[in-house]
Amino acid sequence: MTNTNFTKLEEIKKALNAKFFEREEEVEGILVALLSRQHMLMIGPAGTAKSALSVELAKIVQGTNYFQWLLTRFSTPEEVFGPLSLKDLEQGVYKRNTKTKMPEANLVFLDEIFKANSAILNSLLTLINERLFYNNGTPVKVPLMSVIGASNEYPEEGEGLEALFDRFLLRFELDYIADETNFVSMMKDTGQSVVMPSMTMDELVQLLFFTDMVTIPDEVYDTLSKIRNELRDEGIRPSDRRFKQSLSVLQAKALINQRQVVKVDDIVILENALWETVDQKDSVSLIVRSHAQGVVTQKLDRIQEEASEIYSLIQKDASTDAGMEATQKLKSLVADLNKLKKHNQSRDKDIDPLLDKVKAIQQEVLDSILEPMDIDTSSTRSAVEMPF
Incomplete structure (x- = not known):
């Protein structure tokens, strides 16, 4: 994998995070879904950027065939799979014209996906899972990479x-x-000023190839086996297929982090994959995170390193522009720490001191911006003389 490929992925991830506030997990998830050729579901109220994130990804990958549709209980197969060809129908051939429809798309976004009715459902299931579309009874291989589904709510039992x-x-x-x-x-609209990077379909295909080449060590397989056993003890039984598909997710996550070997820490993303019902989410998250415990330490080390770098830079350049940029970066670090704290309450003793330090630096920088302009660099040391 070339440095250019790594750089392109990192640029895309950073740009999406800058454009969509508090969507770091979903940004990583949608990139992982694309690189692993798996499917991703977003559940949340209207107006939480579900469709916007998918549309932005489609714009980034230039040359992709993108299909987006809002499903209702009245949606027809023609809307999703294409209308019947009248010319073929005259010959007694029941064939759909799939041009610009889902069977010819690389990336698909289906809003309110659980509104799909029985007329659409069977074809949709086969297309999503087997990447096959039966047209006039003949299975046709489709170029589908990922389906991004969205819904305001979970499907109800019995539907x-x-x-x-x-x-x-x-x-x-x-x-x-x-x-x-x-x-x-x-x-x-601060995020709207972000210049979005792009990649070609050829570059994406190359990234897909490199994703498949990522190595999964025995340590990761052993950890997944332990997770499986613990989940079973809790009465949670993800299918063998779900575990098998999860391997490609781990490979994609490693690649996004510029590695060609999966680490045990990468397993944390599977807290979004190994549950079957909503009431199992917390138990799955607890078990998965307990086996990917190194991920918290790794993130804390990264945040401390970034905060230290920001502090050093602001000592060298106390200008208002530098201060504003530092404030934005520190705000992002505080958000990361709050998220870690929320999901890892047992690590409060490690997270809280660092959170206090980063907040202190953030406040110091804010104070320096509000002070009169003729400030020498030594004056920025008032709040915390040596934070790290």
Whole structure:
């Protein structure tokens, strides 16, 4: 894998995170889904950027065939799979014209996917799972890479949608923006000024090849086996197929982190994949994270290193522009720490001291911006003389 490929992935991830506030997990998830050729489901209220994120990804991958549709209980197969060819119908051939429809798409976004009715469901299941579309009874291989599904709510029991729900390996819950600063930035369209990078279909195909080449060591297989046994003890039994498909997710996550070998830490993403019902989510997350414990330490080390670098830079350049940039970066680090704290309450003693230090630096930088302009660099050391 070339440095250019690594750089392109990193640029795309950073740009999407800058454009969509508090969507770091979903950004990583949608990139992982694309590189692993798996499917991703986003559950959350309307107006949480589910469709916008998918559309942006389609724009980034230039040359992709993208299909997007809002499903309702009145949707017809023609809307999703294409109308019947009248010319063929005259010959007694029941064939659909699939041009610009889902059977010819590389990337698909289906909004309100659980509104799919029985007329659409069977063809949808086969197309998503086997990548086959039966046209006039003949199976046709489709170029589908990933389906991104979205819904405002989970499917209810007894609706016959269990098989469709199971087709989505990665599942993420979204909510409205929580941080007030991020909310104001969203209102001001701050993220809209981000220049989005791009990649060609050829570059994406190359990345798919490299994803398949990522090595999975025995340590990871052993950890997955332990997770499986612990889940069974809790009465949670993900299918063998779901575990097998999860391997490609781990390979994609490693590649996004610029590695060609999967680490045990990567397994943390499977907290979004190994549960069957909503009431199992917390138990699965606890078990998966307990086996990927190194991920918290790794993230804390990264955050401390970044905060230290920001602090050093602001000592060298105390200008207002530098201060504003530092504030934005520190705000992102605080958000990362709060997210870690929320999901890893047992690590409060490790997270809280670092969170206090980063907040202190953030406040110091904010104070320096608000002070009169003729500030020498030594004056920025008032709040914390040596944070790290």
